[in-house]
Amino acid sequence: MTTTYAVLSEGLEKRFGTVHALRGLDLAVAEGTVCGVLGPNGAGKTTAVRLLTTLLRPDAGSARIAGHDLVREAAAVRRRIAVTGQDTSIDGDLTGRENLRLFARLHRVDGAAGRAAALLDRFGLTEAADRPAFGYSGGMRRRLDLAASLIRRPEVLFLDEPTTGLDPASRNLIWDVVRELTGEGTTVLLTTQYLEEADRLADDIALVDRGRVAQTGSPAELKALVGTHAEVVVADADALPAAAGVLDRLTGSLPSVDPERNAVGAVAKDPTLTLPHLVRTLDAAGVPLLDASLRAPTLDDVFLRLTDGHHVHHPRDDKERAA
Known part of the structure; x- marks a missing residue:
């Protein structure tokens, strides 16, 4: 069988002045899977997400998202993706329900009221739906933000550290939603600081170090590298x-x-x-x-070994993943 990739990048590069944030990022994410992107602080994870979601333009390289060229078809890419960043995009003066209805109208989603109600229920926010969002806890705001990103049922969902700072209950709820989404066919690219999160959710992991993908594989495959x-x-x-x-x-x-x-x-x-x-x-x-x-071995062992500057492998010629 030929694998169809929802995210496929080759040689993506990005500089900010003298800082070379990405140095040739090669990434392949199969449709309907979760790809966990791990790496130390400053490795280029957030820059990669910003490029792949059209928020930044690459200096070199190419990428296709949901079958569309990242640069030449940026508008088509935006129609097929959703992003939950590290900072929430909700309006604190609006209620949870009003926030979701607003997003639904902006994206011209039919049945905005029904879609908002369904998402509020899915994320355990029904009881707080008519309260201003500024009074929500951090976990509730994070859940509302993720709910807003799902208004359009995206083909590809980018989650940039979605559970950082959340309590275990909120984290588990978001994990459950991610599993449901991939079961429905959505592709998820997840950056995270929690190795346990990647271990539980990811079908494949891309370990990013110094602006490149240093190693890829399933959690089990990466652990086998360590011993x-x-x-x-x-x-x-x-x-x-x-x-x-x-x-x-x-x-x-x-x-x-x-x-x-x-x-x-x-x-x-x-x-x-x-x-x-x-x-x-x-x-x-x-x-x-x-x-x-x-x-x-744990993913902590993998992380420490493959990002210490002496054990990093750059699979530039990994043909079966780039095919």
């Missing part, structure tokens, strides 16, 4: 060198030593390493062991 984390705690600090030697041999990577905890850790390149084998090998080496553990 299993092994840690041992010894009874005597004098045993730390021996424990480090064992982990070096078993994992094939340089161990890190924490003398305050009498602990040694390393990332196992061999996925077949088991806890019993680790414990037996330590015992055979005469290491006085207090504790040993193997932990599956």
Whole structure:
């Protein structure tokens, strides 16, 4: 089957004076999926969103959004997308209901009252619908802002850190809505600071570092790049060198030593390493062991490893994703 991409960019570049914010951004997001865009502060995530939503014009490169050229068909792109940015776009002097009806009229949506009522219910805002939005909590304002972006049922929804600062209940509600949207065929591009959020929602992740996509893949694929984390705690600090030697041999990577905890850790390149084998090998080496553990990698591990400037891979020739 040929994959159809809702978002496809090649070599996007953007400068702000002497700052090179994007240095050739290659991104492919399949229709009806969630793509999580992760990266350290200043990596270029928000700039990428602003370019892909026509708010900025690229200095170089090209992109197609929902089948339309980002620059030559910018108006057609805008008709097919919606954006929820880091700052809400709602009017605090209007009620929640009035805000949604206003957006519906601006976008010439038929049945504005019914659409507004449905979205208020979907986002748990019915009881507060007729109160001025300035009195809403931060979570309620964020939900109302997302509801406003869905007035037109966009083909592609851009969410730029939509749950930053929200309480767990509001965050879970937005997660549920994102899942519902992709189930209905909407494509979602999500930038987030919460690795747990990307792990739960994203079908694929694009890890952005220094203005480029450093690595792409599903959460499971990215975790597999890191390997299993092994840690041992010894009874005597004098045993730390021996424990480090064992982990070096078993994992094939340089161990890190924490003398305050009498602990040694390393990332196992061999996925077949088991806890019993680790414990037996330590015992055979005469290491006085207090504790040993193997932990599956998290996206935090992926993030730290692939954005430290030494482990970044730039898949410029990834033909199957660019096809």
